[in-house]
Each structure stands twice: as C-alpha cells, then as structure tokens.
Amino acid sequence: MSTSYAEPVLAWYARNARDLPWRAPGATPWGVLVSEIMLQQTPVSRVLPEYLSWMARWPTPAALAASAAGEAIRQWGRLGYPRRALRLHETATILVARHGGTVPADVEALRALPGIGSYTAAAVASFAFGQRHAVLDTNVRRVLARLVAGQPVPAAASSASVAERRLAESLLPAEPTVAARWSVAVMELGALVCTAASPRCGGCPVAGDCAWLAAGRPAPPDGVAQRRTQKYDGTDRQCRGRLLAVLRAAGGPVRRAGFDAVWAARAQLDRALDGLVADGLVDPLPDGRFALPGVERGPEAGTA
Numbered sequence: 001m002s003t004s005y006a007e008p009v010l011a012w013y014a015r016n017a018r019d020l021p022w023r024a025p026g027a028t029p030w031g032v033l034v035s036e037i038m039l040q041q042t043p044v045s046r047v048l049p050e051y052l053s054w055m056a057r058w059p060t061p062a063a064l065a066a067s068a069a070g071e072a073i074r075q076w077g078r079l080g081y082p083r084r085a086l087r088l089h090e091t092a093t094i095l096v097a098r099h100g101g102t103v104p105a106d107v108e109a110l111r112a113l114p115g116i117g118s119y120t121a122a123a124v125a126s127f128a129f130g131q132r133h134a135v136l137d138t139n140v141r142r143v144l145a146r147l148v149a150g151q152p153v154p155a156a157a158s159s160a161s162v163a164e165r166r167l168a169e170s171l172l173p174a175e176p177t178v179a180a181r182w183s184v185a186v187m188e189l190g191a192l193v194c195t196a197a198s199p200r201c202g203g204c205p206v207a208g209d210c211a212w213l214a215a216g217r218p219a220p221p222d223g224v225a226q227r228r229t230q231k232y233d234g235t236d237r238q239c240r241g242r243l244l245a246v247l248r249a250a251g252g253p254v255r256r257a258g259f260d261a262v263w264a265a266r267a268q269l270d271r272a273l274d275g276l277v278a279d280g281l282v283d284p285l286p287d288g289r290f291a292l293p294g295v296e297r298g299p300e301a302g303t304a
Contacts, residue, residue, distance in 0.1 A: 005147065005206050006173050006182055012205035013185035016192065020044065021052065022127075023184070029103035029128035030061055033091070036120050036127075037084050044191075050079050062101045064092035070292025073281060074248045080237075082244060083279055086293075087115030105129040118159075126183050132176040134168035135183040136160040139190025144168060146194060150211030152220045153196075239263050239272040244281065253289035 021027065022035035034054060038047045054075055058064035064072065069089045076085035091113045095101055103124065104110060110121035122133040141154035144167055155161050160168075172179040193200050201207050201217075212218070232238055242262045246254060263269045273290070276282040283293045 005171065005209065006178070008205035009185050009189060010178075010181060013181070013188055017185075017188055018044070018192075020048070021055070027128075028059075029105075029124065030059075030095075031055055032128040033103050033116075033120075033124050034088065036123050037088055037115065038079060040084065040120075041081060042079055046079060050075075050077055058092075060101065061092040061095040061103070064089060065096045068292070068294030069280075070247075070283075070295035073244065073292050074295075077248070078241070078245075080241070082281055084115065086280055090114040091116070103128065105131070107131075107133065123183075126180040130177040130180045132172055132174075132179040133183070134165055134172060135187065136164060136168055137187060137190075139188075139194075140168065140183070140186050142196060143186050143190040143194045144171070146199075146212035147206060147210050150215050150218075152212060152218055236268060236272050236275070239265075239268055240276055243269070243273060243276060247282065247290065247292050253285055253291040255289050259290075 017023070020035075022032050035047070035051055038051055038054075057075060058067070067089075069086055072085040072089040073082055076082050079085075094113060095103060099109075105125060105128075107121045107125050110116055110124055111118065116124075119135065119137060122135045123137075125131040126133050126135050138154075141160055141164060144164065145151040145154040148167060148171075154164065171182075173182050189204070193204050199217075201210070201213050204210065204213075207213055243259050246258050246262055250258065259269060259273065260266075263272075273282065277284055277290075280293060283291050285291060
C-alpha cells in the first residue's frame with residue numbers, strides 16, 4: 001500500500017499539533033502511560049489539569065507505588081471511571097517490583113500490565129519509545145475508513161478488526177520514529193479535522209486523496225447510528241461518583257449517614273456502594289464505616 005499520505009499529514013501535524021505535556025520532548029514513558037490511561041473515554045480538556053496535578057505529585061512509578069491506592073482514587077477527582085486510578089496504582093507497584101521502576105518498551109510486557117490492552121500498549125511503545133506499531137484509536141479508525149475505504153465510519157465493533165489493523169500497518173512509514181509520528185499525526189487529524197459529526201474537509205491535508213470525499217461524503221448506512229451521549233443524571237454511575245466524592249472530601253472514614261446526605265434513593269445507594277466495594281474502590285471497615293482503600297484510618301468524618 002502506498003504511503004503517499006505520510007508527507008502531507010506529517011507536514012500538517014507540524015503546523016497544527018496541540019501543545020500537550022505528554023508530547024513534549026521531555027515527556028517520560030511514565031508520563032505517556034499515565035496520559036493514555038487518563039485519555040481513555042475522556043476528552044483532552046478534562047484530562048489536562050488532572051494530568052498535570054498527577055504528574056506533579058507522582059512523577060515516577062515509585063512515587064505512586066509508595067502511596068496508598070486510596071490516594072490515587074482521591075487524586076483522580078472527577079475524571080470518571082475511577083477504576084483506572086486503581087489500575088495505575090497496580091501498574092506502578094508492578095513496575096517497581098518487576099521492572100526496576102521503569103516502563104518497559106516491549107509491547108507484550110506492556111500488555112501484561114493492569115488495564116493495558118492492545119491499543120494502549122501500541123500507543124506507549126510508539127509515543128514513548130519511537131517504535132513502529134499501528135495505533136488504532138477511534139479517531140485513527142475513522143480517518144482511515146474515510147480516506148482509504150470511502151466509508152463514513154469504521155466498523156461498528158468497538159475494537160479494530162483484522163482488516164483495519166492490516167490497513168493501518170500497511171500505511172506505516174518504514175522508519176520507526178517517523179511511523180510513531182505518523183500515528184500521532186493521524187490521531188490528531190481525526191481529533192481536530194476529520195471529526196465524527198462535522199468534519200472540516202477544507203482543512204484536511206489529504207482531502208484530494210480521500211475516497212469518502214470523492215464519493216460525496218455518503219452518510220452511514222441504515223442501522224449504523226452516530227454514537228449517542230449516554231445518560232448520566234440519576235444513573236448508578238452518578239451515584240457512585242457522589243459517594244466517592246464524599247470519601248475524597250472527608251478527612252477519614254465515613255459512616256453511612258455521610259452517603260445518605262448526598263443521595264436520596266436508598267436502594268440505588270446500596271447498590272452503588274456494594275459495587276464500589278466489589279470493585280475495590282471502597283473499603284468497608286469492621287465498625288461499619290467506609291474508607292478509601294489503604295488510607296490511614298483516621299478519625300470519623302462525614303457523620304452529618
């Protein structure tokens with residue numbers, strides 16, 4: 001497959017790339033890994049301030065591993081999907097115990113870490129170590145579906161198909177460091193120009209080669225709907241967030257009354273609290289109080 005797309009896309013990226021700390025020349029592999037975990041299902045605008053605070057507090061895996069898991073949950077704030085904080089803490093502990101406190105460059109070693117799948121492993125290996133891997137997030141899949149296949153959206157599956165992976169690999173420049181830059185450039189193109197809802201084809205560096213644009217920008221076929229924003233208000237997920245917020249703000253463990261004050265639906269509160277305990281995000285104490293995992297069992301708080 002021709003890689004004639006590389007030159008214009010890389011030139012566009014050099015002019016338009018966002019100035020993000022995990023892309024800076026001094027970014028460490030640990031910083032890249034943290035950014036990739038935080039960016040899962042979360043936009044850059046929300047991640048950026050939390051990332052800066054996290055890295056200021058825990059600039060190395062050893063620094064995070066030395067803290068309690070509950071402190072990682074507390075620091076996670078309102079990024080959502082807080083199990084990611086637990087996975088980062090588990091990862092830091094493993095890195096210290098098995099990898100000398102450093103992030104491994106090997107893709108298989110990365111995949112063996114908690115919460116790191118094929119995409120994240122390829123992204124860290126590419127962006128932190130300049131390796132040649134196909135990095136297929138939603139943005140990249142959409143760009144390649146339109147540019148090469150002439151399709152408005154990628155396959156409906158949440159993960160890349162074998163055909164998509166082969167296509168992405170065929171387009172990688174031969175030089176590993178250039179291939180890594182190509183991967184992040186295509187990702188940025190999808191995030192800023194070839195967006196899902198309102199693509200700005202006039203600003204696309206490869207518009208002249210785009211099969212989807214040449215076909216008149218066909219809409220998705222019947223039955224392939226655009227991704228809808230999930231309802232949040234009133235959900236168990238919102239309830240879980242409220243309960244964790246109580247624990248984050250408290251100076252120590254809290255009693256059930258501290259949770260009752262922030263969520264009126266008792267049955268839903270019970271279900272959400274049970275889920276938090278099952279997920280390892282909350283520790284139930286023998287005296288009936290609740291705490292973030294591993295934090296010091298200080299004086300009772302939040303009993304109002």
